[in-house]
Amino acid sequence: MADIDGSELLDLVQYLDNAEHEAASKTYPVVERHAEALRDQWRKNAKETARKHGKRYPKTITTEQVPAAEAIEWTVGPESMMPQGGMGPGFEHGSRNQPPHWDGARAAVAEEPKFYKSLDEIVRSLL
Template structure:
């Protein structure tokens, strides 16, 4: 009669399941923290570049969680429903009489390395 010992396989399975659970629990606060940092940077940049004609524009920049069962997704940018939110495209990309301000792009470039480092550090805790 042959005996098969699957205890190590079961231990690996439990370890992987625990890692997946910890990843799911940790992803939301990590992404939220950096989404809010991106929003604040974008608003700060917009305050410096919008001038008097765009004094309400920085407050139109919001962050919102997008529902997903298997991902942590946030959307950051001007909300058209808010005062001067519809001017976001013109401020960001410019127009015939205004150069692009690139407030959102500069905020994203500044936030990206911090976000990537946080994801890397978090992933290492799962190993």
């Protein structure tokens, strides 16, 4: 007859359950911080490219948490209901009258490696 000790497996399950909660609590402020950094860089880019024609446009770029039970999500971008916020797609992707500015895309490309580095630090802290 063989004895099988499952206590280590139960300890691992308990550890992983605690790690899930710890990861969530550490991740929320990181996602929020990087969403705000993305917003700020997007606004800075927009100020440089929108000129007088879109002087109100940069202030329409906001962050908002997306309510989700199983995820930590933030939306970053122009609010179409604000003055000049509806001009976001034209500024970002261009139109027949102007080339694309790619303000948001450039901000995202700059912020992405910083965001992944922060997430990597969280994961390493849980190991």
